[in-house]
Amino acid sequence: MQASIIISTYNSPLWLEKVLWGYSIQTINDFEIIIADDGSTEETKLMLKKISSETSLLITHVWHKDDGFQKTKILNKAVLVSKSDYCIFTDGDCIPRNDFVEAHLKFRRKNSFLSGGHFPLSKMLSKIISKKNILNQSCFDLKWLKDHGLETKFKNIKLTKSKSVAELMNLVTTTKPTWNGGNASAWKQDIFAINGFDERMQYGGEDREFGERLINLGLKPVRVRYFAICIHLEHDRGYVNEKAWKINDEIRKSTRNEKRIKTPSGLNLHS
Numbered sequence: 126m127q128a129s130i131i132i133s134t135y136n137s138p139l140w141l142e143k144v145l146w147g148y149s150i151q152t153i154n155d156f157e158i159i160i161a162d163d164g165s166t167e168e169t170k171l172m173l174k175k176i177s178s179e180t181s182l183l184i185t186h187v188w189h190k191d192d193g194f195q196k197t198k199i200l201n202k203a204v205l206v207s208k209s210d211y212c213i214f215t216d217g218d219c220i221p222r223n224d225f226v227e228a229h230l231k232f233r234r235k236n237s238f239l240s241g242g243h244f245p246l247s248k249m250l251s252k253i254i255s256k257k258n259i260l261n262q263s264c265f266d267l268k269w270l271k272d273h274g275l276e277t278k279f280k281n282i283k284l285t286k287s288k289s290v291a292e293l294m295n296l297v298t299t300t301k302p303t304w305n306g307g308n309a310s311a312w313k314q315d316i317f318a319i320n321g322f323d324e325r326m327q328y329g330g331e332d333r334e335f336g337e338r339l340i341n342l343g344l345k346p347v348r349v350r351y352f353a354i355c356i357h358l359e360h361d362r363g364y365v366n367e368k369a370w371k372i373n374d375e376i377r378k379s380t381r382n383e384k385r386i387k388t389p390s391g392l393n394l395h396s
Contacts, residue, residue, distance in 0.1 A: 127230055128156040129207035129313075133196055133306065134217030135163040138172040140251070140358045141217040146259045147355075149180040151226045157183045160217075161203035164191025194369070196306075197322035197331050201392050204316055213310040219243050219355040220254070222265050228353040229310045237345040238315070238336070241308030242300070243357040244283050250274055251358035264356060283351060291351040302346035304336020308355055311339060318342055320391035326376055327369035334377045341386045 130148065134141045141160075148158060162169060170186065177184050187203045189195070204212060213229050215221070229239055246254075253273055258264040267284055271277065285291055309332075319338040326334060340346065379385065 126155055126157055126209045127153065128211045128213050128226060128310075129209040130156055130158045130213045130215065130226065131161055131200065131203045131207065132158060132215055132217050133161045133163065133200060134165060134169065136165045136169065137217055137360065138165070138169045140360065141169065142172050142176060143254060143256070143259060143358065144215075144217055144220050145176050145180070145182060145184075146256050147220040147223070147225070149176075149182055150223050150260060150262075151221070152224050153227045153230060154181070156213075156226055157185065157208055159185045159187055159203045159207055161196075161199040162186060162188040163195055163199045164189060194327045195324075196328070197326050198324045201321040201324065201395060204313065204321055205392065205395055207313065210313050211310065212313055212316060214306060214308075215355065216307040218358040218360055219307045220259060220264065220358065222354040222356075223262060225353050225355055228349055232347060232349050232352060233310065233312075234345075234347065235312070236343065237347045238304065238311040238339050239309060239349045239353070240302035240305060240336075240346045241349045241353040241355070242283070242305060243307050243355050244280075245357045246270075246359055247274065248359040251360075254356075254358070265354065284354065285351070295348055295351045298348070298350060300348070300350060302348040302350075304332050304339065304346070306332035307357065308353055309336070311344075315339060315342060315344060317392065318386070320387040320389075320393055322391060323376060323388040324390045324394060325388075326373045328366070329370040329373045330377055331373060334373070334380055337377065337380050338386055338388065341380070341384045
């Protein structure tokens, strides 16, 4: 097994199902999927059972009781049950292009982690995309997207099908390679070396802090922004709160100032 795909989710079975159809047609299929479920209702469990019977995907459902935004905690639990030595992290609202896994495996290197991004869609487009559009990959086709309401912007070049253009854009982009929870990957030994995600943190920079500790460990962030492509389905964000942001900011300042590698509240809490 070449990779463990860890997908975070919370009460979004319709979006998650679309994401899983994307993984059912990857050019490389030697991977497992671990659903890091932050307390969804039975509806998500039933959808996973259904799609498991309709695809050849190897899916493990890791769930804990709903206790507010606890993404860092469920991600750590998912890492602990993963069977591969390489982990690709994404979210249950990010549909992967059919070469998404291949791109992460192609560019992985020792002493580094991969930093990707996502292509945001409107709520209207997010709803329109169907299983058929995912299986035939039309949802990644700019003409199809524009025919269904996508605005013409320079950022649309991210969906280019040209390898040479993708290589050029990846070189010239000024976007800093950081750990982005919807599209990033790392070796499991490095995740264990920094003690996983900091469970003191809720929403707001928790992914970036994880990446900052990987850099403190000595890893080089490698940009795959124009190689590992996924489209982001729009949704409401009821989990945002100012108190969590302030706590997270203080933790991130401490991580940077102290060059801290290990969090005191990570994988060790589950051993």
